[in-house]
Amino acid sequence: MPINAERSRKKLTSLKVNGRVYEKALSPISTLLEILREDLGLTGTKHGCELGECGACAVLLNDVPVLSCLTLAVECEGKEITTIEGLADGNRLHPLQTAFAELGAAQCGYCTSGILCVAKSLLDKAAQEKKSNPGRELSRAEIKEALSGNICRCTGYLKIIEAIELTAERLNLFHRCEPVREDR
Amino acid sequence: MRAALSTLKFLEAGSLSHAFKIMKTHPGIMPTAGCTDIYVSLNFGTLKVREFLNLWGLSELRKIQMKGDYLSIGSLATYTQIIHSDSVKKWIPMLIQASSSIGGMQIQNRGTLGGNIGNGSPAGDTLPVLAAAEAVVVLGSTEGIRRISFNMFYTGYRKNAMNPEELILSVEIPRIKSQQWYRKVGTRAAQAISKIVMAAVLSKDPEEQQDPRRIRIAFGSLAPTVIRAFRTETALAENGNITEAQKTLLSEIQPIDDIRSTALYRQTVAANLLAEWWGKVSPRSLIKS
């Protein structure tokens, strides 16, 4: 029975995504992924596995990466949701986006949105920590560990790692020992 | 086949006492927090439960704090919180290792210690740590609060000693005056369900040298539940002979073949991990000092 009752229980929900408030009547048990993609038309967030294994659907909830396939939309009320569409500041790309485009870190591009969200959070956190600890720098090992919940099947990860390092370097959060190989 | 979430009922707990009441009045309801494991089961279609109580908002269950001579970690503390907690770092660093080995940042932000305990997977990454630390699980319901030793908590594969209306409130970890060790062996370098996990402690405290409990060893993924290798501990405590202890260990574990590993591998690696740990903690030099 409860199926009818439950579905009709749509609730007016207010979601703040990329600074914009969306008022929508939502089924209170829809995942954030489904709402973003199907109701709000924000298809930059990708559906990869629905099981929290691939990281393609990662978004930022109050600046912290979460898997939108394992998060209920109603849980996000009153919080700031940032998706790939909100990473750039107007027309100015986030430095990560620039570096990913420069180095070709997006190959088929399907894992890119999730990876950029997680990487942004990693860099933001390191920048925050640097305030109290001026010597704070990211290491390749730390990047690899933080991003290990995001699967990429195309790039072999090298370009992704290099693009995150390049961004971190530009933000003064990384010291490179060897130069990035310049493709001839 | 995935079950539609719309066929499920999600209730929200406004306060802890409210949560207790709901648990009492809704038999069969499943408490959830980060939902990482629950959604996975739902998506697999393996979960039969249809009613859920969302505890995520109960921030009182998220605290990590010293309480006298033990460390209390709220059941809703996320792995990220644990990884960044100075108290945990000081008190039980192997729990940080275990938490860091789980998923990527996004899972660590949602997954909770209470969820790992409640789910009770034999491969649960933090469980051997809690077993070796002799943690105490604090449970609550409308009937009040009760404590149960973590090593008595599981009664079978994903079965535990909780009453249906109880919630896991926190875990209390007594002080460990000893060296801690944690090791997870998986196929991939990260984001892997373990083939085997081991956590062990060895007390350095001269006062405890006669205490047989100064050595505590726990394994995950070797049995239907996380296990303590009690007989192996005793064997090591008695004479410190690692070869004997390895034999004892092999006689007290009966791992199985599954898609992640083979029984033979698990046996061999359990014995090898034991030897590796024992070699590193170098008990003789510790006793001398």
Place this chain on the structure above:
Amino acid sequence: MTLKINEPKAKESTMAKAVQWIGAPLDRADGELKTTGKARYAADFPLERMVYGVPIVSPAASGSLIKLEVEAAEKLPGVLFILTHENAKKIFPIQNDFGTATKLAEGRFPLQDKKIYYAGQYVGLAAAETLEIAQEAARLIKVICKEERSALDSEEELPYSYFPDNNWGTPLPVIRGNFEKAFSNTEVQLKAVYTTPVEHHNPMEPHACTAVWDGDNLILYESTQWVVGARNVVADALGLPREKVRIISHFVGGGFGCKGFVWPHTLLAAMTAMHLKRPVKVVLSRSQMAAGVGHRPATHQELSIGSSKQGKLTAIKHHTITQTSFLDDFLEAAGGPTQSIYSCPNLLVSYQVVRLNHGTPTFMRAPGECTGLFALESLLDELSYTLNLDPIELRLNNLSDKSPEEELPWSNSHIKECYELGSKIFGWKERNPKPKTMKRKGFLVGLGMATAMFPGVRSPGAAKVKILSDGTAEVLSATQDLGTGTYTTMKQIAAEVLRISPHRIVSKLGDSSYPPAPVSGGSMTSASVGPAVKSAAEKAIEALIHISIKDSSSCLYHLPLEKIHAADGKLVYQDDPSKTEIFEEILKRNNLSHIEGESFVKPDNSAEGYTVQSHGAQFAEVEVHPLLGQIRVTRMVGVFDVGRILNQKTARSQAIGGMIMGIGMALHEKTVYDPRTGRVVTDNLCDYLIPVMADSPAVEADFIDKPDPRFNSLGVRGLGEIGITGVAAATANAVYHATGIRIRDLPITPDKLLKWL
């Protein structure tokens, strides 16, 4: 330090001060679209009144369908339609053929009968207003089957296997000389069995199709490696004229082979959309992808090698037992590399195929090459230890100027340079040839190598190049960019011909209404579509020259056309370079919005009398934990001779991606079936282990970068697949070198290794 990767760098050509755009490490054309979430994949088109479709699958692996109990599902509010075999549209039989571009991935149309061939086969589709309701409806439907005995065990089914008599037209078995005789007379004999498991492509983007009818016109937003093939199959099967079906696949989230041909869900989406007269979106779950969109079948390879004491091969036998479904005669041709790299006068390559109640296998990145090379290159490594020869020397001993298969000269081969450069970059000389001698921080260290190869493949392809009156240009072709970089490389080719910056050129791909192109498989896109783009651009320039010399107001009026060429966005008169006219001037003056050239390029006979094949040398270093058996690849180097490189950056990325996928093959990936039900147990990304970032080692990919002009006008051979081919063997050889243990069964897991450590 400074990084100047931003600005595309181009080589200054010695001739005519022209810029060489081909080969330049140009940034990806779609980089910004993909980093901002604007690139739209098949499931990313929000449409009014969208319907969500979820396939209903068979729980049984064989037998027949008795009925679907749909009542409960139909009662669900929001459920619109349950498509079953009873109400499914009749599908027109078509010729299932690659050559006519009407190839089906699974050689049977869905819902046309009640037969069940594998667990997970579609028996219907639930369509509803939301994805959730559709999922719930699909779950509520009871599929009642009459189950029959299923063929699920390769060994049990061996007596019923068949011996295929050809592979893409090449007669089987392949016989040279007399293997038996030569083998029995040879000085050194080695025999071994190598096995590889079923693997799944698991691209990050699940298969997806959004079907929209507009009257009798059908648009499918489809995740496919072949828009033209999909268009032909869907149109013919639904009985529609081909011009009424349009397949759009602007972006594909990876394919690796499994999106090469049309799978049944695409037809289910189209049929449902036709019935409901609304757009229908079908996205497969990982579990459905495990069952019914292809996989690399398992192989059991029996190899015998005879050699002289000096390391000259005298006899090879390679017998492969592999699997297919009851629906298709797929062949994982693992013997291919054995018959085509090393010269050996006596050879026997044969196959035996077992039918199982599994879904139909399909091409997965380097099908046959990477499974076969695992076996061949492992056994050569074993032989090198038997003979006490350096593994590279052994390989060099057996190379020839002529292809062993066709006994023709190579169109262009630099395999020796691959070994040379590869061993230099990798530091092969540092290797102590004795196994189990190298250690680092408590780990056993091993170095291994293997040859990589992939045949040169090309097909007819077409493209159109437009020069617009604003001085920009467009390249149009119904090829598709799976993430490989086709958007970028095609405009580089056009830029080089048109002599304008590639930043002024847009590539428009992934639409079946553009000039036709072949499947993006077999590493053939660059070699097939590239020459068409080049030729189309040349035609566009030629057309422009024709206009200018007939234009009395042009300074080029009546000048000889052969003396006019394009340079820097202008037409220039060779004998008097002051006589120039920019493209847009000519077009504007003649009231033309654009001028275009279109070209359909078929493989010509310039490569006749030659064998076209790419080669490479791959090196791996592993660390093995002596107590836990855990294996980490710590370093990898690959050097490839793949003809001319179109874009150093995208090429290197492709090669590295293939090499990391090779680590998956070597160490992690294995599909497990439930032996009782035939269902895939590892039907998710948690149990099917794809390498994660923490698994990726220090990796180097390099190219010889010498054009193969006999193969096509660009001298390009393609490199989508070669990167993976030698990795499993190189890794296995490194593991042997580290431990003295030879694992002949992939993946090389700690369990298998530790038994012997």
